């Protein structure tokens with residue numbers, strides 16, 4: 697979790713500017729809900745503690761506002777659930793820094809429509825002096841959950857992704 701100092705997501709990061717997706721936090725009972733530093737921190741917190749309440753004890757609703765082009769609608773959606781791989785995948789870069797691939801599966805609730813999924817990812821780069829940087833991967837896919845399920849179902853029918861490691 698966030699308190700664990702061995703967690704690659706722990707601590708403060710240099711954040712990439714120009715993130716096109718904005719996070720909107722609302723609370724059922726106060727006007728000033730606590731807001732995480734970054735979108736990454738927000739998603740990680742929801743993934744690791746889905747029932748986390750606002751500091752005041754109220755229920756938080758976290759929405760994402762997307763900057764879609766090409767006339768696509770549903771620019772604001774509430775986050776329903778967030779998942780990341782457990783364990784995460786890490787490797788050593790040429791300069792000795794440790795790189796951790798940090799993808800998220802975000803399930804989004806939409807009014808009057810089926811859920812959507814959004815899959816952003818980051819690379820957490822930890823240099824040998826312990827400094828961490830989060831690098832945001834661009835072009836995260838966003839699609840109807842039914843489209844995602846269709847692909848997953850086809851892959852499973854073809855014998856892939858039927859259990860861990862395949």
Ligand SMILES: [Zn+2]
Pocket residue numbers: 723724725726727728729730750751752753754
């Ligand atoms: Zn509150």
